[in-house]
Amino acid sequence: MQHNIEVNNVGPNGQIMADAVKSCVHCGFCLPACPTYRVLGQEMDSPRGRILLMKNVLEGTLSLNEANPFIEKCLGCMACVTACPPSVPYGDLLVSFREYANETNVKYSFFDKYLKKFMYAIMPYTARFRFVVYIGIILKSLRNFLPLKLRAMFDLLPASFPVNEKFPETVYAIGNKRARVALLQGCVQSVLAPRINQATIRVFARNGIEVIVPQGQGCCGALTYHAGLSDSSRNMALQNMKVFPKDVDAIITTAAGCGSAISEYSRLFQDTPQYEMAMDFSGIVEDAISFLDGLGIVDEVIVNEDREIAYHDACHLSHAQGIRNAPRRLLHHIPRLKIVDIMDGEICCGSAGIYNLEHPEVANKLGVQKAVNIIKTGVDYLVTSNIGCMTQIEVSLRAMNSNINVKHIMEILDDAYRGEF
Ligand code: SF4
Numbered sequence: 001m002q003h004n005i006e007v008n009n010v011g012p013n014g015q016i017m018a019d020a021v022k023s024c025v026h027c028g029f030c031l032p033a034c035p036t037y038r039v040l041g042q043e044m045d046s047p048r049g050r051i052l053l054m055k056n057v058l059e060g061t062l063s064l065n066e067a068n069p070f071i072e073k074c075l076g077c078m079a080c081v082t083a084c085p086p087s088v089p090y091g092d093l094l095v096s097f098r099e100y101a102n103e104t105n106v107k108y109s110f111f112d113k114y115l116k117k118f119m120y121a122i123m124p125y126t127a128r129f130r131f132v133v134y135i136g137i138i139l140k141s142l143r144n145f146l147p148l149k150l151r152a153m154f155d156l157l158p159a160s161f162p163v164n165e166k167f168p169e170t171v172y173a174i175g176n177k178r179a180r181v182a183l184l185q186g187c188v189q190s191v192l193a194p195r196i197n198q199a200t201i202r203v204f205a206r207n208g209i210e211v212i213v214p215q216g217q218g219c220c221g222a223l224t225y226h227a228g229l230s231d232s233s234r235n236m237a238l239q240n241m242k243v244f245p246k247d248v249d250a251i252i253t254t255a256a257g258c259g260s261a262i263s264e265y266s267r268l269f270q271d272t273p274q275y276e277m278a279m280d281f282s283g284i285v286e287d288a289i290s291f292l293d294g295l296g297i298v299d300e301v302i303v304n305e306d307r308e309i310a311y312h313d314a315c316h317l318s319h320a321q322g323i324r325n326a327p328r329r330l331l332h333h334i335p336r337l338k339i340v341d342i343m344d345g346e347i348c349c350g351s352a353g354i355y356n357l358e359h360p361e362v363a364n365k366l367g368v369q370k371a372v373n374i375i376k377t378g379v380d381y382l383v384t385s386n387i388g389c390m391t392q393i394e395v396s397l398r399a400m401n402s403n404i405n406v407k408h409i410m411e412i413l414d415d416a417y418r419g420e421f
């Protein structure tokens with residue numbers, strides 16, 4: 001697409017944004033793949049429409065405040081990147097544009113402005129987030145008296161206080177040591193579902209992998225990065241770079257959103273003095289699923305029953321990191337297990353960071369569609385790889401009175417090893 005963007009007048013990412021706009025050939029292949037286009041049905045809520053809106057803003061022919069509501073409604077799911085024949089780097093464009101919008105003081109409603117400030121001041125910090133979750137669970141009975149966006153927040157809370165688990169600094173491999181890794185616990189996940197990291201450690205140990213859990217680690221910066229708040233993300237990332245050891249075979253993430261954001265540190269740290277350090281760090285980060293798949297399972301899994309499960313591809317694992325086969329290969333190590341396909345499996349469940357709090361109407365529609373398609377499979381288990389998807393899908397299933405178990409792939413493997421699956 002031809003453009004007249006003055007790259008030096010639109011911030012440090014001007015060239016990145018102009019190159020992305022230029023590479024779009026306006027073919028429209030991305031439209032049917034886009035969840036917001038499917039739900040809202042208008043061009044401006046599609047990838048192609050958003051690229052045109054961003055181009056017009058950057059060229060100065062459209063006001064940022066007019067365009068931004070449509071950019072805000074983008075989930076950042078990257079399904080459009082998978083569908084795009086010329087591989088437009090839409091993710092780079094979106095994050096760069098959001099950064100530009102923040103720096104240009106884009107206007108939000110009073111409620112949205114403070115909701116964002118509140119969520120980004122709480123969620124990446126485990127102690128604060130844990131406290132808020134506890135208070136939220138106590139006050140859950142008040143949800144019916146609240147506006148929709150606050151109600152959505154309460155709906156996503158777990159039914160009971162998650163146990164605040166302490167992790168040993170080192171968990172040794174059982175038997176022959178085949179690898180040594182460091183575990184990134186994740187901010188939201190370590191509060192809402194610490195059991196996922198516990199399961200990962202047990203599964204890794206059984207397969208000869210020593211796991212270190214560095215003290216002083218925090219959020220990888222994913223939540224704020226995807227919102228275009230790069231300064232906060234860089235600070236969080238630098239804290240992790242300080243505390244994680246370099247002499248490990250990999251730094252392991254168990255939430256797809258973390259791995260996806262860390263793989264984008266090259267853009268986050270471009271033109272900064274810490275670029276090399278950031279590249280060294282992100283170069284050894286790998287999702288638990290692909291790491292275990294690559295190393296290979298050596299401890300045989302034994303189960304006594306036939307089971308059918310549905311596997312949901314988390315957008316930040318499948319679209320953003322291209323990891324689609326590894327989870328299925330890992331699950332096939334469980335004997336007597338059949339993996340059933342979910343209709344429209346490549347479509348986002350509506351979670352997407354804090355999207356389900358900011359845009360509950362769109363998120364609810366996507367959550368319901370996902371739940372309906374999962375229920376249609378007739379399975380007892382829905383398995384996935386990202387805490388955001390797990391929370392969103394579980395809430396959507398329970399709203400439809402479904403008891404389908406929602407588990408992380410590491411939990412399923414762990415359950416199978418322990419004879420509980
Ligand atoms: S990232 Fe997802 S929601 Fe956003 S334009 Fe692309 S497909 Fe649509």
Ligand code: SF4
Pocket residue numbers: 023024025026027028029030031047048051080083084085086087088
């Ligand atoms: S598929 Fe790619 S090139 Fe075609 S309109 Fe969408 S973003 Fe542009």
